[in-house]
Amino acid sequence: MKIDARATSATLQAPGALRAIILHGDDAGLIRERATTAARAICPDLNDPFRVAVLGRDEHDRLEEEVTALSLVGGRRVIWVRDAGDGLLAPLQRSLAQTSDTLVIVEAAGLPARARLRAFAEKDRLCGVIGCYPEEGRALEGAIRQMLSAQNVSIDPDALGWMVERAGPDRAATRSEVEKLALFAGAGGRLGLEDVRACVGDAAGVSLEDAAFAAMAGDRKAADAAAERALTTDGSSPIALARALLSHIHRLRRARIAVDGGMSRADAMRQLRPPVFFKRTDSFTQALGHWSAAALLRAAEETQALELACKQTGSPDIVLCLRHVARLCAQAQQDRRRR
Template sequence: MKIDARSVARILREPGALRAILLHGDDTGLIRERARQAATAIAPQLDDPFRVVILDRDAPERLEEEVFALSLTGGRRVIWIREGGDSLANPLKTSLSQSSETLVVIEAPGLAARSRLRSLIEAHAQCAAIGCYPEEGRALEASIRQMLVEEDIRINPDALAWFASQLGPDRAATRGEVEKLVLYAGRGGQLSLDDVRACIGDAAGVSLEDAAFAATVGDRAGADLAIERALAEGTSPIAIARALLSHLHRLRRARIAMDGGQSRADAMRALRPPVFFKRTDAFGQALSLWTTDRLMEAAMQTQALERDCKQTGAPDLTLCRRHIARLASTARLPRRGR
């Protein structure tokens, strides 16, 4: 059966009588994290060889044997399969036709919607199929806040919004950055925007921010340098597109406020999170170069960039570099209209 987003945490915390949990989608870090949660719900000690078996490949020939093996120390067993695929469908179907208390946890990043394995899991009442896709916006902020709450750490809203805007689409990378904040703040601590910036100042997100600001003030050389640095640090083209889109939306909100009569300074102060004081000059310069209509057009082109980067076989790196160049060129064009 398919599991909706509201029920995921409960299912992973208490698998109950489930026989198999399939974790599929694009976020490999989230898939791995949820697989670990499901496995530890049954066997808290994952290094227990009598209760936990980890298979690095499909290993269909071992599945039935492991499902019906008995734990010498008692308790339910877990079979944790990484890189699962359709070759598991037949042996899993056979296993499900017989009684067993073993839970099979399958990581299957990139599994097609019409795959035989996914169809089997979604149709079976004792199985759960959970989609794992990159979080963004409020969902991402909620996840970050929850990770920090678990460590008794509070974070200011402005700091949370800025931090979320700097992160890429992978859950493992997000958790790594959150762990930096945990070490920085200490249990019971509180994080301000300045704290967060100081803590992750060397993260790839700063390179993305450099690229966005440079492109929107027409600094082609600076934008190219920043984007190459971000790519060298492992930032995905999709993360680049999202960072650019976030920056363009902030510029557009401020530009609309200015068109409505606000001063540039007031329009910038009203943004949440506020413009970092070291970036105010560049942000203000961009506002003087861009019109509301051009910002809207650039945002639509950036959305198209993200869509194109998701296409199989797309030259995503080339598309990102070309888009950065286009933004920088547009910023240098004479202003006309709104």
């Protein structure tokens, strides 16, 4: 059965009568984190060889054997299956047909909606199916606050907003940064903006963001410098730059549509999640004045085409990215003159 997002945390911390938990989605880090939470709910010591068994990609055929094995020291056992796909369906069905209280935890990153394993688990009352997708906006803010709170560390709103804007799509990477911040602050500490900027290793991400904001504001000199710095000095990939541009364009378009609907520019920026970082508001406002919603849609489509072009073998991806940045700057300046 599908587990509702609101019930996910409670289910992982107390699996109850569930015999299997299927974790699928695009965020491999979040899948591993949730699998760890569920496993520790059954056996706090994950290194206990009598109660915890981990099955890799080539060991899935051992599932039924492990499920029916008895713990020599007593207590419920955990079978942790990694890299699962539809090939696990038959072993899982045979295992569930056995009399056992063993919990099977399945990591199935990228499992498609039409997968037979997923279809079976969603209909079986003994299975819990949980989607694990990259968090954003308020959900990501809440996750970071929760991680810090667990270590008795608080964070200022502007510092949290800055971090949310730069958090990647992988929960494991985000947790790593949060743990580093918690260590810096110490138990009972509080993190301010400068603390977070000093600790979070995201120089490349800042350069990408600088390029995106400058390009959409029509600042050719700043955009060229930031794009070249990101691609050459900071080691960012052309695809990362394309995605940073696309993310910024989508946020601009949401705000532009809100403004066209009668909302003030300030309110339109505040309603974005996460809100525009206060040191970026001038550049964001400037870009809003240059671009129409239709022009932003075209820019998004062209940027998506850029990403596809960069993925082609032998593509001059850096040249394509720099040319695209220059084109966006020119378009912003043209729209400004027309508007």
